[in-house]
Amino acid sequence: MRIPGYGRLWRALPLLCAGLLFVAPTAAPAVEPARFQAAPSAADLAIEFEALLGQHSVLAADLMRSRIRGDDDFVQAANAALGKNTTAMTNLVGQLFGKASADQFSPMWSEHIVTLFSYAGALAAQDTAAQADARKELVEYEQELGDFFAAASHGRLSQKAARAAIVEHVGHLTAQADAYAAKDYTGADQMYRMGYQHTYDLGLTLANALLPAADRATLQQPLWRLRSQLGKLLAEHAALVEDLTRAAVTRSPDFAASGQMINGNTRDLAASIDTLFGAAAAKQFQSLWADHVEQLVAYASAEASGDTGGQARAKTEMADVEKRMGAFLSGATGKRISTADLTAALQKHDMMLMKHADAYASKDYVTAHDVAYDTYQQMFELARTMADAFGATVAAKLPHGGAQTGYGGMAAVVEKR
Template sequence: MSRQAWCRRTLAVLVVVLTGLVAGHAAVARGGRFPTVAAPATPGDAAVALQAALGYHSVLAADMMRSRIRGDEELARAAENAVGRNTDVMRQLVGALLGADRAEQFRLLWTAHVTALANYSRGVADEDNGARDAARSALSTFEGDLAGFLAAGSQGRLPRDAAAAAAYLHVDHLMQQADAYAAGDYARADQIYREGYAHTFELGETIANALIGPAAVKALRAPAWRLRSQLTRLLGEHVVLVVAATRAGATNGPDFAAAGEAVNANTRDLAGAVDTLFGAAAAQRFQSLWADHVEQVMAYTGGVAAGDATRREAAIEALGGFEKQFAAFLSSATGGRLPVADLARTLVMHDQMLLAQVDSFAAKQYEQAQDSAYSTYGHMGDVAGQLAGAFTGTLGDRAPKGGSQTGYGGTAGHHG
């Protein structure tokens, strides 16, 4: 059996169960079933879960809006369903922190927000100024309502004005990227796409700080948690940007070049984080290996788009080489705290999941593609937690303690 066939068979029964509430602590299976969320095991788990779920909401909402603008109605419906599943993840997280009544209040509020975003994108697609203005008005109402909800839920620890400003920026990012996408300014659209993801991801920490209470907030100050949070953001962004690029490539979309540059920018940011942790030589090695990984995923996508089985199999073979080399690299960097065999299996799963969503998307099995993408995102959140633990153990007192803007200390975002 070829590796491609084995990948498809495995993914048919795969349910990714995230440990420690990473990426929403959701078990997302094919078929669009709603995930379930356990009570947060620790304050740190709850915070990372909120970050990951909010970050993914931004991506899913932007994808939904872009599908409407392109007129891809079937894909838009699948995207809307995925947004709904993500909303349910957040509802359950809110319920775990604030109780069932507050969770239902949040669901209604958030669903109205998603509806207004969908209406805005329809107005953009139809060049209907009245529809856009009505959607803007609804979104403005949402901003105030969400601010009030968060201020009340946090017992004033998150001031209403600060919450309203954060909600406004989230909405503004989504509307701006939709406008730029409709105008064919794909580079700007993808720049705002990334900014929106980063903003909502970091907003998760702000909300968690307010909701979990001052006695538990100190857990979010620990270097190990901050590294886990940053790696979850960067590796999660890798998934969403690669998924976007493969979909543009599979359809020969006009936004393919911009999507590819967004992936490259994320790779540079990841290399910058490695520079912060392990130095320039390790960062250069990481960037070379990671770029090869991305290149082969895109080569596989090209083979799928062209119906070229030889190109697909060549890409799969090359990914096998990457998985072994990258596992050896990380194991060496952590002094053997990450065993090579375990790492290789993790990387095989990551690649299989990415390729499976390419196959589903190319076959226009959009619900299946969305579920595969969601599972891949969640899996990388789990991986980020494992890496953060090993990196912290390796670095000890040398673990970075700075702010998220620089990868929690050092040169992140500037390497290469």
């Protein structure tokens, strides 16, 4: 079976290749969180490296899925977002390891994205020969990228370990695409999350191998670990809410699976609160956070139905949740951040997510991706603010590797759908 639009997508491949392969460290300034503007430390840059790698996984998976669906306009917007991410990563590699390393990294990274695109196209066309060719090329790029990082580590990261890490990253992306093409949305979303988490954590693995000893030690300090882990979970939350609201807007068959995917993120966030503040606080947080997600989905669903009254009700409920969550988090920080300031931060977050839903519903995919990109970055600002307010004593409770999961959330959204 040939997916509608596949021919147009195949003819667009040279444009995609040119857009990605032409990325260079001087192509455009990276869009970075404000904290990185003033003499960022190596530890700051390491967390940004984690963030950009995790974002790459999400954007690449979204690109592959849109290619499988034959959604040409979404493909082009997703490609532009990936190009922006690649430019930011290249600039960061240059800051951390020098221009020569950045010049070497950029084309290799871009080539592996182009091949992932080709692999998704072969899935869409059910062309097993093209799939095999793409897999063969991916193996080559995996080896090159692994060798690049191993060489940059000056012996601290073995070639075998570096190659294995890149192989796992690409394996997650191809596996989620395989499942998505087979309409196994639960399996696809499981791999989607695994891919994000692995690729985000890969940033810390690489930083620990590539940075000087003093900088590596900083990354193990409690506040830095909490900034990293909170950023990971909050940024994933933003990405998964956007995936869920897209499914709600289009009433697509992967809606239930998307709900379960964000349910897992809510469990992980609540588990972190449990570790930091105890079970009672985790239970309260889980309930508030689930309400927060539910109202965002209610807003998107009402928009899909043209129900302006439903959208207004969702906004009203959302405002109430923002105030209650602001009060909860303010209490958790010992009032080091006011309820008003935290409520305002949550309002900004929700407004960006609603703006994304509005743009996606109107098929303005460029704006939707721009908003999603900025929302993802904003989560790291919030994570740093919260971690610093919680303080080093609380942060020290977080075990290495993050908290264990164990709480539920947002089940009502799927049940009510």
